[in-house]
Amino acid sequence: MRIGVDVMGGDNAPDEILKGCIAAVETLHADDTLVLIGDGPLIAETLEERGINAGKKLEIVATTEVIEMDDPPVDSVRTKKNSSISVMGKMGSPKDPNRLDAVISAGNTGACVTAAQMHMRRLPGVVRPGICVTVPTFSGPIVLLDVGANIEPKASHLAQYALMGSAYYGGTFGIPNPKVGILNIGSEELKGNPLVREARALMKQLPSHFHGNVEGVELYSGECHVVVTDGFTGNVVLKVSEGLAEYLVRTMFGLMQKSGVEPERMGAVKHGIMPRIDFSEYGGALLLGVKGCVTICHGRSRAPAFANAIRFACRAMDAKVNDHIVRAARECELPQAEPNA
Numbered sequence: 001m002r003i004g005v006d007v008m009g010g011d012n013a014p015d016e017i018l019k020g021c022i023a024a025v026e027t028l029h030a031d032d033t034l035v036l037i038g039d040g041p042l043i044a045e046t047l048e049e050r051g052i053n054a055g056k057k058l059e060i061v062a063t064t065e066v067i068e069m070d071d072p073p074v075d076s077v078r079t080k081k082n083s084s085i086s087v088m089g090k091m092g093s094p095k096d097p098n099r100l101d102a103v104i105s106a107g108n109t110g111a112c113v114t115a116a117q118m119h120m121r122r123l124p125g126v127v128r129p130g131i132c133v134t135v136p137t138f139s140g141p142i143v144l145l146d147v148g149a150n151i152e153p154k155a156s157h158l159a160q161y162a163l164m165g166s167a168y169y170g171g172t173f174g175i176p177n178p179k180v181g182i183l184n185i186g187s188e189e190l191k192g193n194p195l196v197r198e199a200r201a202l203m204k205q206l207p208s209h210f211h212g213n214v215e216g217v218e219l220y221s222g223e224c225h226v227v228v229t230d231g232f233t234g235n236v237v238l239k240v241s242e243g244l245a246e247y248l249v250r251t252m253f254g255l256m257q258k259s260g261v262e263p264e265r266m267g268a269v270k271h272g273i274m275p276r277i278d279f280s281e282y283g284g285a286l287l288l289g290v291k292g293c294v295t296i297c298h299g300r301s302r303a304p305a306f307a308n309a310i311r312f313a314c315r316a317m318d319a320k321v322n323d324h325i326v327r328a329a330r331e332c333e334l335p336q337a338e339p340n341a
Contacts, residue, residue, distance in 0.1 A: 001029070003313055004091055004100035005306070007038030008066045008084040009107020011299050014038055017106070018046050020306025025057050027311060034310070035091070035100060037061045038084045063087050069299065073110030077118060089115025092292045102293035102313040104284065106301045112294065113149045113287060120292045123322060125329040128157040129289030131231070131296055132165060133238060136276050139222025143169050147234035147285060148296075155198035158182065158228050159206065164288045164325050165226035166208040171324035172316070178225035180206075181214035183233060188213070195230070203228070245277040283309030286316055288325065293317050 005021055007014045021034055028034070033056065036043050040062025047058070065083040067076040077086050085107050091100045105112050113129065122129060132145035145161050146153070162180045169178040182200050184192045191213060192200070203210050211224045216237070219227060229237070256266050283305060287294035295313045297305055 001032045001101045001314065001317060002035055002099070003028075003032065003310060004035040004037055004061075004088050004103040005310070006084045006088050006103070006105035006107050006112075007036050007043055008063070009105045009112075010297065010301055011069075011106075012302055013106070014042060015046070016302045017306050018043065019303035020301075021058075021310070022047075022050060022052060023303060024307040024310040027307075028057060028314070032314070033057055033059055035059045035061055037088050037091075038063055038066075061087060061091070067108050067111045069108050071108060071111065073108060073114045076108070076111050077114045085111045085115050089119040092116065092294070093119040094121070094291055100292070102295065102317055104295045104297065104306070104309050104313055106284075106297035106299055106306070109148050109296055112296055116287055116290045116292070116294045120290045120294070123289055123291055123326055123329070126160060126164070126289040126325075128153060128160065129287050130157075130161045130164065131234075131285045132161075132168060132288050133285040135219070135241070137220045137222030141173065142219075142222055142224065143226045144219075144234055144237065145226075145228060145288065146231040147238045148231045149287060151230060151232040151235075153195070153230050155195055155202055158195070158199035158230065159202035160289070161228045162203045162208060162210075162226065163206055163328050165228060167324040167328040168286070168288055168321055169225050171321055172319045173225075175225065177209045179209045179211040179223070180226040180228065181211040181224035183219070183227055183229035183237070184213035184215065186213065187215060199228070249273065249277065283307075283312035286312075286321070288321070291322065293321070 007017050040060055043060050063082050063084045065080040067080055067083045067085045080086055085105060088103045090096060092103045128150045130146035131149045132143050133147050134141050135144050143165050145165050150157055166178055166180050170176055182196060182203060184196055214224050214227050253266060284295040284297040287296060293313050293316050295309050297309050
């Protein structure tokens with residue numbers, strides 16, 4: 001397996017990304033290769049400083065441009081053709097002789113999605129790819145999508161997300177026919193805006209196990225395995241959840257310290273809770289619906305997150321995520337968007 005990593009994307013590039021890649025090298029299979037895409041001399045110098053040779057497991061692909069976080073996604077991918085994100089997308093194309101099986105980036109999300117669609121192309125029947133993230137709950141992991149790829153979707157796009165999310169969850173977590181719901185402001189049938197009501201009607205016609213509406217307060221109960229929403233709402237939910245978790249944890253440990261709780265006990269609590277709420281433990285979010293494996297990391301990711309993102313991509317490939325989605329699409333005609341979608 002060849003895994004490409006955008007070394008120039010994110011708030012902590014390139015040093016933290018390279019640290020994460022170096023940490024993950026030893027966990028790869030003997031015939032796997034990490035392809036480091038970015039400033040070639042800088043990457044080579046960093047590896048040399050750490051006494052690491054770019055051999056069979058590490059390959060450098062030099063680029064000369066960087067797509068910044070505030071660059072317009074589509075224009076940047078088209079004009080900055082030698083940027084790390086653009087080159088990564090091209091190398092993920094089925095037509096590339098040195099094709100990458102998986103690509104990973106913490107850079108401009110819109111540019112990553114654009115490059116993937118432009119070069120890697122969409123899976124058969126898929127109109128709009130969606131970003132899905134694994135969220136811990138009281139009853140086990142759930143999948144939330146979309147969290148940023150498509151901020152103005154059509155109802156048919158959300159219905160596609162329901163089918164893709166169900167296929168992904170079943171293939172990854174081994175639960176046949178997982179329950180799928182749509183994020184809404186109430187449980188009643190008629191609640192929600194026109195988009196949600198129309199998407200709900202389409203989702204009820206799918207062969208997946210449709211759970212119904214999911215209110216925000218129910219998200220972390222784990223009653224529903226897959227929760228579908230538009231990219232704008234999903235991204236807000238994800239970041240509010242991260243901020244709230246950080247606030248609660250810092251408040252809790254502050255009160256424990258004031259109350260005189262021994263450092264050893266505080267350490268034990270921290271050791272138990274952080275893996276459940278720290279985004280770095282999950283590595284990244286998967287872009288469902290494109291040919292290949294695209295993992296999008298948090299912009300603030302540091303070395304542990306990238307190491308986990310590489311392991312996450314390997315697990316996604318081993319789980320044959322795209323095969324499950326294509327099979328589901330073949331067995332059930334995906335709701336299609338209008339011709340101008």
